[in-house]
Amino acid sequence: MKACVFTLGCKMNEVESASLMQGLALRGLDVTDKLGLADVYFLNTCAVTQEAEKKSRQAVARMRKFNADAPVYVFGCASERDAKAFADKEGVRFVSGAQGKGKILERLDAEGIFLEKDEAFCEMPAPKTSRTRAYLRIQDGCDRFCSYCVIPYLRGRSRSRSAESIVSEAKDCKAKEIVLTGVDVSSYRDGETDLGALLKKLGNVPARIRLGSLEAGVVTGDLLSAMKDAGNVCPHFHLSLQSGSNAVLRAMNRRYTREEYLACCEKIYRAFPSAAISTDLIAGFPTEREEDFEKSLSIIDEAGFSRVHCFPFSPRPNTVAAKMKDLPASIKKERMARLTDAAARAERKYIEKFLGKELQVLFEDDGGYSENYIRVYASGAKEGELCFVRLKGFEKDGACAEIGGIIK
Numbered sequence: 001m002k003a004c005v006f007t008l009g010c011k012m013n014e015v016e017s018a019s020l021m022q023g024l025a026l027r028g029l030d031v032t033d034k035l036g037l038a039d040v041y042f043l044n045t046c047a048v049t050q051e052a053e054k055k056s057r058q059a060v061a062r063m064r065k066f067n068a069d070a071p072v073y074v075f076g077c078a079s080e081r082d083a084k085a086f087a088d089k090e091g092v093r094f095v096s097g098a099q100g101k102g103k104i105l106e107r108l109d110a111e112g113i114f115l116e117k118d119e120a121f122c123e124m125p126a127p128k129t130s131r132t133r134a135y136l137r138i139q140d141g142c143d144r145f146c147s148y149c150v151i152p153y154l155r156g157r158s159r160s161r162s163a164e165s166i167v168s169e170a171k172d173c174k175a176k177e178i179v180l181t182g183v184d185v186s187s188y189r190d191g192e193t194d195l196g197a198l199l200k201k202l203g204n205v206p207a208r209i210r211l212g213s214l215e216a217g218v219v220t221g222d223l224l225s226a227m228k229d230a231g232n233v234c235p236h237f238h239l240s241l242q243s244g245s246n247a248v249l250r251a252m253n254r255r256y257t258r259e260e261y262l263a264c265c266e267k268i269y270r271a272f273p274s275a276a277i278s279t280d281l282i283a284g285f286p287t288e289r290e291e292d293f294e295k296s297l298s299i300i301d302e303a304g305f306s307r308v309h310c311f312p313f314s315p316r317p318n319t320v321a322a323k324m325k326d327l328p329a330s331i332k333k334e335r336m337a338r339l340t341d342a343a344a345r346a347e348r349k350y351i352e353k354f355l356g357k358e359l360q361v362l363f364e365d366d367g368g369y370s371e372n373y374i375r376v377y378a379s380g381a382k383e384g385e386l387c388f389v390r391l392k393g394f395e396k397d398g399a400c401a402e403i404g405g406i407i408k
């Protein structure tokens with residue numbers, strides 16, 4: 001892993017950068033002080049003049065030109081004077097200021113940035129599947145290091161299964177629906193094949209394809225076009241959100257804003273008007289104030305979620321969020337109750353839009369899921385049948401329907 005430590009300003013800054021470089025080298029990183037391609041960037045800023053501050057801010061963009069995916073850690077005087085000017089910039093993961101610069105290595109250790117990248121995807125035999133739904137592993141591990149999540153420490157860095165192996169298992173699979181699963185499906189890449197290209201390769205498989213959980217940033221026009229071209233991908237997007245507040249998203253180290261997330265939903269609805277967008281939301285993150293929580297409530301309606309999975313925050317050992325002051329259990333409980341109510345209302349509102357409409361449902365017994373992930377019940381339905389149905393009304397956790405015909 002290559003680290004670039006870029007320094008502006010005085011001799012003192014140079015000395016401090018040299019100390020950081022030594023700390024990084026001792027952790028096995030290949031370190032340079034020349035601005036160029038790297039996996040992680042460190043920016044030591046200067047505030048001696050306005051011009052020095054401006055150059056410090058501009059340096060973030062210069063780093064991102066080399067590698068827009070690499071995290072940037074900012075320290076030094078300009079970031080002490082105006083931390084927000086740096087924290088708000090895309091790609092900046094941590095701002096320590098001048099006085100907290102000693103915390104950078106501590107923070108990196110906590111984030112597991114030095115974990116070895118496990119290059120190989122672990123192939124395993126295809127599991128025995130029913131004729132209805134099969135889960136197909138395409139990716140493992142995660143590089144995102146959300147501040148509350150322990151998964152990257154347990155499963156290691158992101159690695160993808162070869163497209164060839166995925167297509168081969170999909171072709172052998174007898175199930176009528178294949179769910180592409182992974183810890184971070186969004187980061188799928190096998191050489192030139194990204195997630196969109198993989199979906200196109202799976203377009204010939206005689207099953208409908210459902211995507212596992214995605215990150216908002218990956219839903220580009222190219223991915224949506226690839227889904228359309230493939231023709232067999234369900235218009236169901238599980239887009240993890242976690243909070244509707246930008247301040248909390250930043251503390252969670254999520255790499256989008258509320259506005260960017262909503263723009264992503266808009267893009268999806270334009271491409272697939274009947275799309276289901278489901279999500280996860282955390283109630284009671286340590287830095288969540290009442291006004292932040294209300295933003296999580298209001299975004300449920302704004303995004304038009306079809307389903308919301310709600311979780312109360314619980315600190316996971318060794319994560320950055322575990323070191324933050326936890327909110328009282330009573331606040332978390334009360335927010336969870338409000339979130340759960342809002343989620344139930346959103347789900348009902350989404351189903352209501354489809355009452356009287358025709359959908360395609362793959363039945364597991366007398367119940368199954370439509371392409372846009374509505375749970376549907378119909379009498380006379382048989383396991384493994386893909387049917388046209390017309391929704392008649394609400395039932396249990398979904399809707400009841402009348403079967404109009406069997407597709408296969």
Ligand code: SF4
Binds near residue numbers: 149150
């Ligand atoms: S929450 Fe998801 S994206 Fe974030 S670190 Fe955990 S596994 Fe990765």
